[in-house]
Amino acid sequence: MKKRTRPLKEVVSSEEKLEESKSSVPKSPDQVPVIVERSSRCDLPEIEEKKKKLFSEHGFGKQCSQSNKKMVQTRNTVEGSSGGAEPNVLEPVELSPPLPALPMVTMDGEQLLGIFQRLIESQTEQTALMREGMEDVTMGGAQLPGIFQRLLESYTEQTTLMRESMLDVCRAARVTPQLKVGSAMDFKELGPLEFYGTEGILYADEWLENVERLMKIVRIPDDLKVETASIQLFDIARIWFKDEPELAVPNLTWETFKELFKKKFFSEVARDALQDQFERLEQGNLTVDEYAAEFDRLSHFVEYMTGAPEVRARRFRRGLSQEIRLYVTSIARTYEEILKVAQGVEWDLGRRPKRGRGY
Known part of the structure; x- marks a missing residue:
């Protein structure tokens, strides 16, 4: 049997094609399958072998090793997050530079x-x-x-x-609200009491309480309380405020001013007189509420009543009328309890004064 041989033209043509393919450097990995797949007579192992040979001859693998490594890493990352699905874009993503830090801003x-x-x-x-x-949305995927x-x-x-x-x-x-600081004009608009220095100890105490309460309402700062209160001092009281050496010290506090004010206008003679009046105080013909009001007013000037609630309760009970005191003695203990029980007993006994036809 004669062995079939290829024509010379075909052999030359094949060699020329092979030389031509060797001289052309592939520009990207995607061009390699196109060059190899033109030979339909080669199977898959031969294709892979020719691809490796071309890459090694032209140095394409060394030139693109870093790029391929990044693409493989990107491919693995995307496949891991999408359950193995083939991503459409394999190029590595370049991250933008971090934004500059924002300046600190103070806001209310x-x-x-x-x-x-x-x-x-x-x-x-x-x-x-x-x-x-x-x-x-409607789609095929899940x-x-x-x-x-x-x-x-x-x-x-x-x-x-x-x-x-x-x-x-x-x-x-x-x-933490932003509170407005009050001024002397705000204080004057509330109509504080005036003090001339001759009204007596009871009015002096009332003036001091009135001024302190109004300054708290308009939020007068602590360092301005003394000057604000001095606006309402007249006549003898004004002369005392101007000439008293102990008041001329810098940064005079409100507590120090009150101590000096009481020392001047709360005389020992007046205090002793009020204490004697307190010791003689009894309900008599007064109602329970009237007796309690006078008791509170006078006990304010008695030193042993300060910080002694039990002594205060016993003294108040002792001054009640006898018929009311009999009910209170065995029931109440504190001043507030005694006052509440005494008011109820007075109502039951009909001692509350009538104020109209409805009562």
Whole structure:
């Protein structure tokens, strides 16, 4: 049997094609299959062998080793996150440089509340749009609804945390409000009492209490209380305030002013007189409320009544009328309890004065 031989032209043509393929350097890995697949007579192992040979001859693998390594890493990362699915883009992603740090900004409670409110509105709107998109989307795959669901849960959680933060800011704004500091003009508008220095100990005590209460209402600072109160001093009291050496010290506190004021206008003679009046005080023909008011007014000037609630309760009970005291002795212990029981007994005994036809 004769052995078939190829024509000379075909052999030359094949060798020329082989030399031509060796001289052309592949530009990318995607061009290699195109060059090799033109030979339909080669099977898969031969294709892989020719690819390796071409890469080794032209140094393509060394030139692109770093690029291929990055693409493989990107491919593995994407495949790991998508369950092995083939990604469409294999190029490595270049990250943007980090943003510069924002400067520290000091804001009050109202500004923070406005910012939080706008953020919540934005998050709520995004959540609503995402929910609508998840309901309207139609596709063949089963992963997209799950992605939408996770994003929706994330935005919902962010909105909840933002709302809680806004509530914390609200509480902080209520706990530490920005209070307006009062002035002497604000104090004068409330009509404080005037003091001339000749009214007596009871009026002096009333003036001191009135001035201190009004300064607290208009929020007069501690370092301005003495000067503010001195506006209401006239005649003898004004002369004392100007000439008293102990008042001329710098940074005079309000507590020191009160001590000096009482030392001047709460004389020992007046104190002794009020103490004697307190010791003789009894209910007599007074109602329980009238007796309690006089008891409170006079006991304020008795030293042994200060910080002694048991002594105060016994002294008040001792001054009640006999018919009321019999009911109070075995029931109440403190001053408040004795006063409450005495008022009830007085009502039952009909001693409360009539104030109209309805009583």
